[in-house]
Amino acid sequence: MKKWMKPGLALLLSFVLIIPLAACGQEKKxxxxxxxxxxxxxxxxxxxxxxxxxxxxxxxxxxxxxxxxxxxxxxxxxxxxxxxxxxxxxxxxxxxxxxxxxxxxxxxxxxxxDGTFLVSRNEIEDFSWDQLKDSTFLGQRKGGMPQMVGEFVLKKHGIDPQNDLNLIQNIDFANISSAFAGGTGEFVQLFEPQASIFEKEGRGHIVASFGTESGHxxxxxxxxxxxxxxxxxxxxxxxxxxxxxxxxxxxxxxxxxxxxxxxxxxxxxxxxxxxxxxxxxxxxxxxxxxxxxxxxxxxxxxxxxxxxxxxxxxxxxxxxxxxxxxxxxxx
Structure with a gap:
């Protein structure tokens, strides 16, 4: 004579079997x-x-x-x-x-x-680095890699950042693009996507790459x-x-x-x-x-x-x- 399992016991047993299987499929990360x-x-x-x-x-x-x-x-x-x-x-x-x-x-x-680009307010057909001399350059925060690479590249091209241009470094990183958009500076050092956005909107023109100039x-x-x-x-x-x-x-x-x-x-x-x-x-x-x-x-x-x-x-x-x-x- 067959003995049938009680419904409640069968349900409990099914949970006991299913839970370990579910746990195996959901390994904690x-x-x-x-x-x-x-x-x-x-x-x-x-x-x-x-x-x-x-x-x-x-x-x-x-x-x-x-x-x-x-x-x-x-x-x-x-x-x-x-x-x-x-x-x-x-x-x-x-x-x-x-x-x-x-x-x-x-x-x-x-x-x-480096991930920054030199952006000019005005379009320049044949850019050369000496065109930065006597300009107002909106740079990056002192002591950070963008600023250090920026100065390294400028010196590489015979430009003294402190004496050959008006270097602005007292603007917070997050506000540099806004300052340039508001009229500060003739040149600015920008990351993407802001450099491309300015170029698309006609607010600036990418003329050089600090990354290309500074090496690995x-x-x-x-x-x-x-x-x-x-x-x-x-x-x-x-x-x-x-x-x-x-x-x-x-x-x-x-x-x-x-x-x-x-x-x-x-x-x-x-x-x-x-x-x-x-x-x-x-x-x-x-x-x-x-x-x-x-x-x-x-x-x-x-x-x-x-x-x-x-x-x-x-x-x-x-x-x-x-x-x-x-x-x-x-x-």
Whole structure:
């Protein structure tokens, strides 16, 4: 004689069997908090990695926060308000020079050139750098990479920033484009997409690229405290692997498709402008194609800082740069 299971017991047993199966399909992801120095098309590979699910594939849940300033990124890292920072490598040198007991280590390069362009208020058919002499130049904040690279390039072309032009550096980063639009300056140093927007609107004309002029430099890198990297080596490896996948995807993908992928991060920017800016950065090799920050780039950075009078102390490549992780994921 068959014995039938009671309905209530059968229902309970079904839940017992289903819950473990559901849990297997919903593996908990590890949260990583990133503090980025600004929101910029210059960082397209990061947003592409998020859009294409490369971090998710590695079991990482990325919490991205824009903190608007290199000093604020460092504060977030040092106070454990963020796990990883995206900022210029010069900030790690500043922290190191202050005698930090837990230095900030560069482990994944994102951009390998300066990302600014020289924009003229008036159209210039045959531009030459000596045309900046005696002009009013709206530059970037003193001590930051844009300003240091800007001065490095000007000196390279025989222009003394302090004596050969009227250099304005007292305007906050976020307000530089507004100041130029309001009539301040004959030339301005701008990132994308603002440079392309001004050109499209007829408010300015791109006449030169500081990135092309300054050569390879670790302009923006991912970095973390040494203690975090030692305690979370597998996590950093997963992060770097996702970054490398994104860098390869960007290198192999046309500007339009990249623009479509990153558009959710730039809702107020037209797709046409996004595509134009991405294409400009791709064509001049601004996006690093792998995460390795090599010694030549590191030395170029310190030369630029030294030229600008902003290098507090010379730091060996191996002191603040870890290439082991990048080399591992690339192999």
């Amino acid at each position: 590890e949260k990583i908090r990133i503090a980025e120095v600004t929101r910029s098309i210059f960082y397209a590979p990061l947003y592409a990695a998020l859009d294409q699910g490369f971090f998710e594939d590695e079991g990482l849940d990325i919490e991205l926060t824009t903190v608007w300033g290199g000093d604020k990124v460092m504060t977030s890292l040092l106070s454990d308000g963020a796990d990883i920072g995206l900022v210029g490598s010069e900030t790690s040198i500043y922290v190191y020079a202050r005698g930090a007991s837990d230095p900030v280590i560069n482990f994944g390069q994102l951009t390998q050139t 430099v670790p302009y923006t890198t991912f970095m973390a405290k040494q203690s975090f990297m030692e305690e979370n080596d597998e996590t950093v490896e997963k992060f770097t692997r996702a970054l490398y996948k994104a860098q390869q995807w960007v290198a192999d993908t046309d500007a339009k498709k990249i623009a479509e992928a990153i558009q959710p991060y730039f809702e107020d920017t037209d797709l046409e402008i996004l595509e134009m800016a991405v294409d400009r950065y791709k064509s001049q090799g601004s996006f690093a194609t792998d995460p390795i920050l090599d010694e030549e780039e590191w030395n170029n950075l310190q030369n630029i800082m030294e030229e600008a009078g902003e290098l507090p102390t010379e730091v060996l490549h191996e002191e603040l740069v870890n290439t082991t992780i990048a080399e591992k994921v690339m192999n």
